[in-house]
Amino acid sequence: xxxxxxxxxxxAWIEGSREHRFRSGAxxxxxVCAAPAVAIPGAxxxxxxxxxxxGPALFHIQSPNSGTxxxxxxxxxxxxxxxxxxxxxNDELSRLLFGGRVSIIVGIGATAISLTVGSLLGMSACYFGxxxxxxxxxxxxxxLAFPSLILAMTIADYLGPALQNTILAISMFGISQFGRLAWxxxxxxxxxxxxxAPRADGAPGRRIIGGHILPNVIPPLLGLALFHVGxxxxxxxxxxxxxLGIAQPNPSWGNMIxxxxxxxxxxxxxxxxxxxxxxxxxxxxxxMADAIQRKQETRA
Amino acid sequence: MARWIIDRLLQMxxxxxxxxxxxxxxxxxxxxxxxxxxxxxxxxxxxxxxxxAQLGLNKPLPLQYLTWLGDALSGDFGTSAVTQQAIGPTLxxxxxxxxxxxxxxxxxxxxxxxxxxxxxxxxxxMDRIVTGFALLCSSVPPFVVGLLMIVLFSSTLHALxxxxxxxxxxxxxGANLKGMIMxxxxxxxxxxxxxxxxxxxxxxxxLDNEEYVTLARMKGLSGSRVLARHVIPxxxxxxxxxxxxxxxxxxSGVVIVEQVFxxxxxxSLVYNSIQKRDATMLEGAILLxxxxxxxxxxxxxxxxxxxxxxxxxx
Numbered sequence: 001x002x003x004x005x006x007x008x009x010x011x012a013w014i015e016g017s018r019e020h021r022f023r024s025g026a027x028x029x030x031x032v033c034a035a036p037a038v039a040i041p042g043a044x045x046x047x048x049x050x051x052x053x054x055g056p057a058l059f060h061i062q063s064p065n066s067g068t069x070x071x072x073x074x075x076x077x078x079x080x081x082x083x084x085x086x087x088x089x090n091d092e093l094s095r096l097l098f099g100g101r102v103s104i105i106v107g108i109g110a111t112a113i114s115l116t117v118g119s120l121l122g123m124s125a126c127y128f129g130x131x132x133x134x135x136x137x138x139x140x141x142x143x144l145a146f147p148s149l150i151l152a153m154t155i156a157d158y159l160g161p162a163l164q165n166t167i168l169a170i171s172m173f174g175i176s177q178f179g180r181l182a183w184x185x186x187x188x189x190x191x192x193x194x195x196x197a198p199r200a201d202g203a204p205g206r207r208i209i210g211g212h213i214l215p216n217v218i219p220p221l222l223g224l225a226l227f228h229v230g231x232x233x234x235x236x237x238x239x240x241x242x243x244l245g246i247a248q249p250n251p252s253w254g255n256m257i258x259x260x261x262x263x264x265x266x267x268x269x270x271x272x273x274x275x276x277x278x279x280x281x282x283x284x285x286x287x288m289a290d291a292i293q294r295k296q297e298t299r300a
Numbered sequence: 301m302a303r304w305i306i307d308r309l310l311q312m313x314x315x316x317x318x319x320x321x322x323x324x325x326x327x328x329x330x331x332x333x334x335x336x337x338x339x340x341x342x343x344x345x346x347x348x349x350x351x352x353a354q355l356g357l358n359k360p361l362p363l364q365y366l367t368w369l370g371d372a373l374s375g376d377f378g379t380s381a382v383t384q385q386a387i388g389p390t391l392x393x394x395x396x397x398x399x400x401x402x403x404x405x406x407x408x409x410x411x412x413x414x415x416x417x418x419x420x421x422x423x424x425x426m427d428r429i430v431t432g433f434a435l436l437c438s439s440v441p442p443f444v445v446g447l448l449m450i451v452l453f454s455s456t457l458h459a460l461x462x463x464x465x466x467x468x469x470x471x472x473x474g475a476n477l478k479g480m481i482m483x484x485x486x487x488x489x490x491x492x493x494x495x496x497x498x499x500x501x502x503x504x505x506x507l508d509n510e511e512y513v514t515l516a517r518m519k520g521l522s523g524s525r526v527l528a529r530h531v532i533p534x535x536x537x538x539x540x541x542x543x544x545x546x547x548x549x550x551x552s553g554v555v556i557v558e559q560v561f562x563x564x565x566x567x568s569l570v571y572n573s574i575q576k577r578d579a580t581m582l583e584g585a586i587l588l589x590x591x592x593x594x595x596x597x598x599x600x601x602x603x604x605x606x607x608x609x610x611x612x613x614x
Contacts, residue, residue, distance in 0.1 A: 138314065138315070138318065139318075141315050141318075142315055142318040142319050142322060146319045146322055146323070146586075146590060146593075149552050149553060149555055149556075150552055150555075150570055150574075150582075150585075150586060150589070151322075151326065153555070153570070153571070153574055154326050154327070154574060154582075155326075157574050157575075230439060234439075234440075234441040237441060237444070238441055238443060238556045241443060241556060241559075242555070242556060242559060242571065244574075257443075257444070257447065261447065264447075264450060264451060264454075264455050264462070265455045268451045268455060268456075271447050271448075271451060272448070272451060275444045275447065275448060278440075278441075278444065279439065279440050279444065282439040282440070283435070283436055283439040283440075285439075286435055286438070286439045287435060290435055
């Protein structure tokens with residue numbers, strides 16, 4: 001840009017329009033968020049997040065593993081235990097909140113990794129083309145044809161049950177999805193002026209991808225990402241349910257469900273409560289994502 | 301057409317090659333542990349070396365892979381070092397319950413799709429409710445649906461068995477089918493939103509754009525007759541492709557549902573072999589699943605070509 005010899009007035013105009021564009025973009029984003037179809041599920045999700053991360057500190061809720069066996073299986077509403085206790089006497093509410101932290105961290109973390117890796121691979125494959133593109137696209141095909149749950153299970157089992165390993169195992173799922181979307185979106189803009197011109201100007205590939213392609217392909221990618229957070233949370237619940245995700249005694253909604261399964265006949269609430277927590281969170285996320293995607297479509 | 305199929309088959313082989321390679325490398329991760337699991341307390345350096353020589357684990361990796369691939373191509377999947385069972389027959393035996401579950405799930409989800417989509421298209425005010433319901437269904441993992449159903453139908457109403465699998469030759473088909481009701485619904489509910497989305501958009505497109513709809517209306521056909529006789533049959537091609545794709549994908553997607561209901565299918569086999577470090581069994585299962593995914597993908601595309609002449613022309 002700076003290589004062009006433009007009069008100051010023109011430079012100021014470019015600068016002004018850039019700022020204007022930024023402001024109108026921010027305003028549009030704000031308008032999308034203010035629509036009730038987005039705001040209501042968004043508020044529910046925010047409430048869940050706040051409850052999980054700030055709740056234990058604000059309301060002096062005991063730690064999820066501090067119970068004693070004498071308090072085993074207290075019913076809902078028992079003094080000191082709002083939602084009762086589990087078979088070994090740990091407070092159920094506290095386990096729900098701390099388990100929610102795990103679910104949310106895994107959902108967002110795994111999605112962030114898939115989004116970053118997938119879209120970088122997809123965009124660069126489409127931009128550079130040639131043999132590199134062929135290899136990457138076949139890689140995506142293979143990942144799609146490969147039973148991804150088995151992939152995640154094996155990785156999780158090999159790495160051992162820990163938070164970061166679960167995130168890694170789940171992030172393998174989304175890579176090809178984000179990659180293919182990024183590829184097709186890049187294909188859409190690849191021959192447009194704003195890509196061809198800097199290319200002719202000799203700008204390096206990574207600058208073009210980062211500065212010119214990325215801003216134009218990011219909205220649908222972010223839309224998919226929002227959906228994917230919910231999917232990743234369901235995946236975490238599944239892996240932890242199988243005993244391959246978060247390990248005891250640390251709570252997660254998935255391993256709470258599998259623990260409670262033995263008590264399905266005496267205390268079904270042990271299964272029902274984490275199920276409801278998971279459903280409410282994922283439904284609110286997906287409703288929000290769906291509404292945002294609708295808005296994107298009507299604007300486009 | 302013939303060229304297209306040959307082209308597809310070649311692509312299939314490439315994808316299968318990479319999938320088995322990936323599976324093989326992945327399983328290698330488990331193999332060191334396999335020695336531990338096999339030897340147990342009698343583990344010593346010498347015993348481990350002897351065993352790995354016996355199992356062929358001391359050869360270079362590419363050679364191991366090619367040996368395995370060659371054997372598999374000639375129909376010999378080897379013998380599990382953990383359970384001493386032949387892999388091939390074990391896989392076939394596990395396929396039965398899984399196939400039954402998949403058929404049940406597809407029936408449930410197709411029935412739901414047809415009924416709900418027709419309702420949404422026939423009565424416009426239902427549309428919002430129906431899409432909301434679909435979103436709800438796609439936000440709940442199938443094993444959660446399954447567990448909630450067990451709470452309701454098994455432990456509260458005592459109407460259906462919580463352990464779903466009853467072998468048809470010992471317990472009879474009645475007990476077998478009764479057991480499969482809940483797992484089929486649990487899986488079907490999670491699949492149907494995708495079907496509905498595709499069918500709904502195709503039906504709406506036909507209704508808005510196609511002249512035969514206008515003609516049928518002018519003939520005096522009622523709304524539901526136009527839908528049932530003309531529009532839905534014309535919109536099915538996309539759905540059939542999706543059903544084929546989903547079937548391939550579900551063969552491995554049933555792991556957790558099979559665990560919930562104790563069904564001894566492919567999913568349980570995979571889960572158990574990971575737990576027991578049964579690397580050879582896992583390799584066989586991955587090959588089976590990858591072949592199923594690729595074959596069903598091809599079937600889906602072929603079905604679309606047969607049903608929709610527009611695709612064939614391209």
